[in-house]
Amino acid sequence: MSSTADAYDDLLGRIERYSYLRDASMTLGWDQQVTMPEGGTPARARQTAALSTVAHDVIASEAVADRLDELADADLSGEQAAVVRETRRQHEEAARVPEELVEEISRTGAEAQELWQTAKAENDFEAFAPTLERIRELHVERAEHVDQQRDPYRVMYEGYEPALPLELVEDVFDQLRERLVPLIDELLDAADEADLAGLPDGEWDETTQMVLNREAVELLGYDFERGRLDTSPHPFTSGNQFDCRITTRVRPDDPLDALTATVHEYGHASYQLGLPQAEYGTPLGRPHWEIHESQSRFWENHVGRTRAFWELFAPTFNDHLGTELSPGELYEAANRLTPENLIRVEADELTYHMHVILRTEIERRFVSGELGVEEIPSVWNDLMEEYLGVRPDSDAEGCLQDIHWTGGFAGFQSYTVGSVLAAQLDAAMREDLDADVDALIREGEFDPLREWMTEHVHSHGKRYPADELIERATGEPLTAEYFLEYVERKFGDLYGL
Amino acid sequence: MSSTADAYDDLLGRIERYSYLRDASMTLGWDQQVTMPEGGTPARARQTAALSTVAHDVIASEAVADRLDELADADLSGEQAAVVRETRRQHEEAARVPEELVEEISRTGAEAQELWQTAKAENDFEAFAPTLERIRELHVERAEHVDQQRDPYRVMYEGYEPALPLELVEDVFDQLRERLVPLIDELLDAADEADLAGLPDGEWDETTQMVLNREAVELLGYDFERGRLDTSPHPFTSGNQFDCRITTRVRPDDPLDALTATVHEYGHASYQLGLPQAEYGTPLGRPHWEIHESQSRFWENHVGRTRAFWELFAPTFNDHLGTELSPGELYEAANRLTPENLIRVEADELTYHMHVILRTEIERRFVSGELGVEEIPSVWNDLMEEYLGVRPDSDAEGCLQDIHWTGGFAGFQSYTVGSVLAAQLDAAMREDLDADVDALIREGEFDPLREWMTEHVHSHGKRYPADELIERATGEPLTAEYFLEYVERKFGDLYGL
Numbered sequence: 001m002s003s004t005a006d007a008y009d010d011l012l013g014r015i016e017r018y019s020y021l022r023d024a025s026m027t028l029g030w031d032q033q034v035t036m037p038e039g040g041t042p043a044r045a046r047q048t049a050a051l052s053t054v055a056h057d058v059i060a061s062e063a064v065a066d067r068l069d070e071l072a073d074a075d076l077s078g079e080q081a082a083v084v085r086e087t088r089r090q091h092e093e094a095a096r097v098p099e100e101l102v103e104e105i106s107r108t109g110a111e112a113q114e115l116w117q118t119a120k121a122e123n124d125f126e127a128f129a130p131t132l133e134r135i136r137e138l139h140v141e142r143a144e145h146v147d148q149q150r151d152p153y154r155v156m157y158e159g160y161e162p163a164l165p166l167e168l169v170e171d172v173f174d175q176l177r178e179r180l181v182p183l184i185d186e187l188l189d190a191a192d193e194a195d196l197a198g199l200p201d202g203e204w205d206e207t208t209q210m211v212l213n214r215e216a217v218e219l220l221g222y223d224f225e226r227g228r229l230d231t232s233p234h235p236f237t238s239g240n241q242f243d244c245r246i247t248t249r250v251r252p253d254d255p256l257d258a259l260t261a262t263v264h265e266y267g268h269a270s271y272q273l274g275l276p277q278a279e280y281g282t283p284l285g286r287p288h289w290e291i292h293e294s295q296s297r298f299w300e301n302h303v304g305r306t307r308a309f310w311e312l313f314a315p316t317f318n319d320h321l322g323t324e325l326s327p328g329e330l331y332e333a334a335n336r337l338t339p340e341n342l343i344r345v346e347a348d349e350l351t352y353h354m355h356v357i358l359r360t361e362i363e364r365r366f367v368s369g370e371l372g373v374e375e376i377p378s379v380w381n382d383l384m385e386e387y388l389g390v391r392p393d394s395d396a397e398g399c400l401q402d403i404h405w406t407g408g409f410a411g412f413q414s415y416t417v418g419s420v421l422a423a424q425l426d427a428a429m430r431e432d433l434d435a436d437v438d439a440l441i442r443e444g445e446f447d448p449l450r451e452w453m454t455e456h457v458h459s460h461g462k463r464y465p466a467d468e469l470i471e472r473a474t475g476e477p478l479t480a481e482y483f484l485e486y487v488e489r490k491f492g493d494l495y496g497l
Numbered sequence: 498m499s500s501t502a503d504a505y506d507d508l509l510g511r512i513e514r515y516s517y518l519r520d521a522s523m524t525l526g527w528d529q530q531v532t533m534p535e536g537g538t539p540a541r542a543r544q545t546a547a548l549s550t551v552a553h554d555v556i557a558s559e560a561v562a563d564r565l566d567e568l569a570d571a572d573l574s575g576e577q578a579a580v581v582r583e584t585r586r587q588h589e590e591a592a593r594v595p596e597e598l599v600e601e602i603s604r605t606g607a608e609a610q611e612l613w614q615t616a617k618a619e620n621d622f623e624a625f626a627p628t629l630e631r632i633r634e635l636h637v638e639r640a641e642h643v644d645q646q647r648d649p650y651r652v653m654y655e656g657y658e659p660a661l662p663l664e665l666v667e668d669v670f671d672q673l674r675e676r677l678v679p680l681i682d683e684l685l686d687a688a689d690e691a692d693l694a695g696l697p698d699g700e701w702d703e704t705t706q707m708v709l710n711r712e713a714v715e716l717l718g719y720d721f722e723r724g725r726l727d728t729s730p731h732p733f734t735s736g737n738q739f740d741c742r743i744t745t746r747v748r749p750d751d752p753l754d755a756l757t758a759t760v761h762e763y764g765h766a767s768y769q770l771g772l773p774q775a776e777y778g779t780p781l782g783r784p785h786w787e788i789h790e791s792q793s794r795f796w797e798n799h800v801g802r803t804r805a806f807w808e809l810f811a812p813t814f815n816d817h818l819g820t821e822l823s824p825g826e827l828y829e830a831a832n833r834l835t836p837e838n839l840i841r842v843e844a845d846e847l848t849y850h851m852h853v854i855l856r857t858e859i860e861r862r863f864v865s866g867e868l869g870v871e872e873i874p875s876v877w878n879d880l881m882e883e884y885l886g887v888r889p890d891s892d893a894e895g896c897l898q899d900i901h902w903t904g905g906f907a908g909f910q911s912y913t914v915g916s917v918l919a920a921q922l923d924a925a926m927r928e929d930l931d932a933d934v935d936a937l938i939r940e941g942e943f944d945p946l947r948e949w950m951t952e953h954v955h956s957h958g959k960r961y962p963a964d965e966l967i968e969r970a971t972g973e974p975l976t977a978e979y980f981l982e983y984v985e986r987k988f989g990d991l992y993g994l
Contacts, residue, residue: 020547023540027525035532039723040740043520043777050517054551226536243537280540 004074008084011067014058015087016281021055023240030238030245034230049106056102059087060094079284082463086283089162097145105138105408112406125377125395132405133373136366139408153367156410161290161417163465168478169413172420173357175480181387183488184351187337188389190495196336197329203252204321206231212255212320213248213262216313220299221446222246222266226273235261237268237296241280244272255321256334257346260300267299268292270450274458283462290466291457293418294425301349301419302426302486303449307331308441335494339388342397349419350487354387356416359402363409421470423483425457428474501571505581508564511555512584513778518552520737527735527742529607531727542607549603550596556584557591576781579960583780586659594642602635602905609903614730622874622892629902630870633863636905650864653907658787658914660962665975666910669917670857672977673850678884680985681848684834687992693833694826700749701818703728709752709817710745710759713810717796718943719743719763723770731900732758732842734765734793738777741769752818753831754843757797764796765789767947771955780959787963788954790915791922798846798916799923800946804828805938832991836885839894847984850916851884856899856909864906918967920980922954925971 025048032044058064068088076084112131119128143152146159157166214229222229227239232247239245246265250258271287279285303309310327318324325333337348344355362379365371371379380399385391392398404411429452430437440448456473463469470478491497522545529541555561565585573581591599609628616625640649643656654663711726719726724736729744736742743762747755768784776782800806807824815821822830834845841852859876862868868876877896882888889895901908926949927934937945953970960966967975988994 016543017547017550020544021551024521024525024544024548027528027544028521031524031528031532035528035725037721037723037725037740037742039720040736042774043737043739046513046778047517047521047524050514051521051548053514054518054555058551223536224534226534228532228534239537240540242540243534245534277539281543 004071004076007067007070007074008076008080011064011071011087012083012282014061014064014067015083015090015283018055018059018090019281019286021051021058025051025055026238033232033234033236034247045110049103052102052106053099056094056099059090064091065095079463083283085465086286086462093146093159096147097142101138101142101145105135105142108135108138109406109408113403116400116403116406120396120400123394123396123400125400126374128400129373129376132376135405135408136373140367151368153364153410156367156408157413160411160414161466163288163467164290164417164478165467169417172478172480173360173413173416175484176353176416176420177357177387179484180350180353180487183491184337184339184354184388186497187350187491187495188339190497191337194495196332196494197325198333198336199254199256199325200323201253202321202323204255205252206250208320209250209255209258210248212317213258215316215320216259216304217246217262217266219313219316219444219446220263220266220270220303221450222269223273227269229262235265237265237272239269239272241273241275241277241285244269255317259317260304260334263304264296264300267296270299270453271295271458274450274454275461276459279461285461287458288462288466288469289414290417291421291469293414294421295418295453295457297419297422298425298453302422303441303446305331305334305349306438306441308438310334311442312444332494335490337491337495340390342384342390342392343401350491351388353416353419356412358383358387359412360416362399363405363412367409417478420480420483421478423486424470424474424476424479424481425453426486427482428456429453501568501573504564504567504571505573505577508561508568508584509580509779511558511561511564512580512587512780515552515556515587516778516783518548518555522548522552523735529610530729530731530733531742531744538607538611542604545607546600546603550600553591553594553596553599556587557594557596561588562592576960580780582962583783583959590643590656593644594639598635598639598642602632602639605631605635606903606905610900613897613900613903617893617897620891620893620897622897625897626870626873629873632902632905633870637864648865650861650907653864653905654910657908657911658963660785660964661787661914661975662964666914669975669977670854670910670913672981673913673917674854676981677847677850677984680988681834681836681851681885683994684847684988684992685836687994688834691992693829693991694822695830695833696751696753696822697820698750699818699820701752702749703747705817706747706752706755707745709814710755712813712817713756713801714743714759714763716810716813716941716943717760717763717767717800718947719766720770724766726759732762734762734769736766736769738770738772738774738782741766751843752814756814757801757831758842760801761793761797764793767796767950768792768955771947771951772958773956776958782958784955785959785963785966786911787914788918788966790911791918792915792950792954794915794919795922795950799919800938800943802828802831802846803935803938805935807831808939809941829991832987834988834992837887839881839887839889840898842898846916847988848885850913853909853913855880855884857913859896860902860906860909914975917977917980918975920983921967921971921973921976922950923983924979925953926950 028044028048036044064087068084068091071084112135115128115131119125139156140152143155147155154166217229226243228245230247231249233249235248237244237246246262246269248258248262248265271292275285275287307327310330314325314327314330317330335349337350339351341347344352347355358380361383362371362376366373366376376399377395381391384398429449433448433452435448437449457469460469464472467477525541525545533541561584565581565588568581609632612625612628616622636653637649640652643652651663714726723740725742727742727744728746730746732745734741734743743759743766745755745759745762768789772782772784804824807827811822811824811827814827832846834847836848838844841849844852858880859868859873863873873896874892878888926946930945930949932945934946954966957966961969964974
């Protein structure tokens with residue numbers, strides 16, 4: 001290219017095209033989960049594979065490599081440098097991994113999902129173990145293609161969280177382990193006396209629950225001109241700054257479950273919808289994976305699980321469900337600890353993190369080869385006993401409960417990083433806003449909260465690496481301190497410690 | 498490539514990829530019409546444009562050109578030759594059109610759809626006119642790239658109907674104009690005396706009507722494991738042999754309107770769903786545009802508007818809508834001529850074709866530049882007066898009523914070709930089936946009808962060019978004769994001529 005400007009524009013066009021194709025693919029994924037008739041799977045699988053291939057070709061192309069070379073020492077603005085940095089990262093990862101390996105990983109993962117379903121249904125880990133080992137080998141091979149010099153687990157981790165040093169996250173996890181295990185112990189000792197309220201027994205149909213869920217996110221500020229709320233087997237968020245949709249799933253006996261999931265997904269959507277529209281398709285208009293879960297956790301926990309929220313929302317809740325619960329009772333019901341629950345996705349706000357820490361430990365040792373695949377069930381059960389004092393009776397309720405490993409490793413930690421960062425952002429917001437945040441919540445005035453997040457987080461897209469963005473938004477690097485203070489205070493109060 | 502087999506396989510992989518990408522794009526289109534939140538348009542337009550571009554690159558590539566060269570004189574089976582023929586046609590059209598133009602057409606078209614909706618809602622043709630003119634310019638430019646030697650309208654026409662000579666279709670249209678205008682006149686003169694039944698005044702809500710519509714297409718054999726029925730502003734069909742969805746739109750005062758549209762779209766879906774699954778992605782597994790409308794018209798008119806169908810369906814209809822109409826009354830109501838109706842998609846089976854002939858005339862003159870965009874409303878209104886004796890009060894009921902021009906020109910004639918061919922296929926089927934077709938319909942046994950169509954039409958995909966397929970299925974080339982005989986007999990009977 002004749003000039004830096006031309007090279008930059010050409011590169012920008014290519015990363016935009018790549019983004020648009022990925023977003024097209026995401027829409028196909030949403031459709032598959034939400035609206036596609038059952039019989040459509042074979043056709044959809046081929047459409048998705050074709051889209052993957054052409055998107056890969058766009059980002060891994062020689063042309064992108066050439067532009068990156070031409071721009072390597074160019075004099076760029078901060079925004080331009082960020083675009084080049086993010087494009088380079090994605091290009092290198094795509095260009096270094098052979099297409100056949102990408103395809104094998106994708107095929108093996110898809111087959112593994114079916115195997116996993118059967119193995120889980122039949123509580124037969126041995127039937128799944130060889131495939132899990134194969135997935136490990138393939139992902140290690142992939143990591144070695146990306147960077148042969150480094151520990152494969154680290155490479156996998158950085159695929160998710162390139163800018164949050166692994167050591168920092170490990171340090172955060174050590175602190176959580178150190179303080180959460182005794183805290184949970186203390187709280188459980190106090191549980192009988194505290195006798196927190198729960199929901200009454202009952203059944204609430206899907207239509208009723210969905211009207212309630214819709215009202216909740218409308219209240220929080222979800223813009224239905226740029227979103228939708230549907231149901232799917234697993235709740236998820238899909239979209240961009242123009243159109244970001246959420247789903248939830250409904251359990252007849254537990255309307256708090258769907259409501260919490262809905263508010264959680266709303267948090268994800270608020271991030272997407274807060275990205276700058278003018279930067280759609282460029283890295284400046286895309287979210288950080290490292291940050292995403294903090295937004296869902298902020299709305300789920302720091303808004304939806306507060307006493308102030310239930311003071312606001314209890315009448316609506318009672319109205320729709322025909323209950324007569326006080327705000328205090330609903331606040332307690334939304335925050336009851338259930339450490340006896342063996343299933344991560346049903347865990348409470350606090351014990352949840354021991355589930356994540358357990359998986360992170362196991363997958364790290366498994367990826368390194370230190371832990372053999374056949375040892376996973378017993379190590380899992382031992383750690384459950386150590387952390388939460390319960391031991392699964394079956395692998396279906398133990399190491400077979402999550403589908404995630406069919407898609408690879410080193411992604412679980414992001415759930416806990418999200419909660420930790422949510423508390424840190426919440427503290428910074430409360431410090432920063434010239435208002436009583438609880439009073440705002442109680443009044444249903446959520447705009448200032450969302451606007452603070454948009455200003456300090458969403459609007460930057462990937463302008464700054466995640467670690468720098470965190471420091472700019474909160475004044476300090478990621479730290480466990482705010483989260484630990486928050487849960488100690490909140491659950492200490494609830495359980496009368 | 499070292500061998501014919503290698504070259505063929507390579508070509509096949511490329512045309513499959515192209516098909517998958519087009520189908521991905523079709524799903525995005527369905528989503529945009531049915532489920533997408535309003536605000537999503539800008540992002541969707543860019544996703545669709547990017548998909549168009551990469552699909553274009555796949556089919557227009559040097560590699561495809563090389564394979565086609567290598568296979569030019571190869572010894573191929575009939576199926577292989579058909580794949581090569583269809584791929585060559587698509588390759589040549591795509592290779593001749595510059596990528597930027599494809600992208601601009603796609604983006605402009607997507608944005609125009611939203612503009613059209615607003616313009617129609619606000620009866621504001623002037624707001625839409627500049628975009629319509631831009632669409633014309635872009636499509637003329639496109640046609641000139643495809644073939645600079647020929648009339649752009651003819652090039653556009655052959656993009657839709659490559660195997661049905663324009664002269665043949667014009668000849669068919671001339672015969673229709675010649676015999677339909679006096680027939681309609683005669684029928685209208687007899688209308689008072691005939692005094693055909695209509696629906697009673699009333700309002701039926703969307704839910705009720707949609708249950709009825711669903712039941713109707715289930716009865717006809719629509720497989721909901723491979724389909725869906727939704728509402729959208731303009732009814733359409735979208736999909737493939739694994740997943741083919743239909744939409745309809747509901748008018749509270751006229752349940753026959755939605756029902757007819759639903760059955761029509763079911764006909765389209767029956768074609769898609771009858772294509773061979775093993776050939777998904779190849780031309781042998783794709784439908785002919787030239788044939789498609791014959792399938793919707795067959796089910797709409799030759800099944801759904803027969804006396805036999807109403808003898809079967811009247812109880813269901815009455816049941817859902819709380820009416821007490823006899824089969825004869827419903828047959829009359831479904832076939833009443835309403836030349837005063839200004840809206841094509843609500844027109845009766847007969848006057849409908851004057852709407853199509855009107856559009857075909859206007860678009861041909863508009864494309865050639867003979868007719869300025871600003872003249873369209875008045876020319877439209879003049880022709881409506883000339884052909885049907887009515888004049889629209891507003892452009893919303895006139896030239897803004899259809900969305901089609903946002904996607905280009907020269908497609909409207911296919912609606913009338915479809916009716917003509919449906920009558921020809923119906924005659925061939927009745928001749929061929931060893932059964933009384935009316936009795937089958939009366940008994941609700943639609944499988945033999947659909948199976949005949951699948952055997953003679955659907956299962957071949959594009960194995961034969963459309964003209965050859967028509968001759969194979971009916972024993973003769975496309976002719977207006979069966980349609981004219983059919984309408985003269987049917988409406989003559991109804992109106993007592």
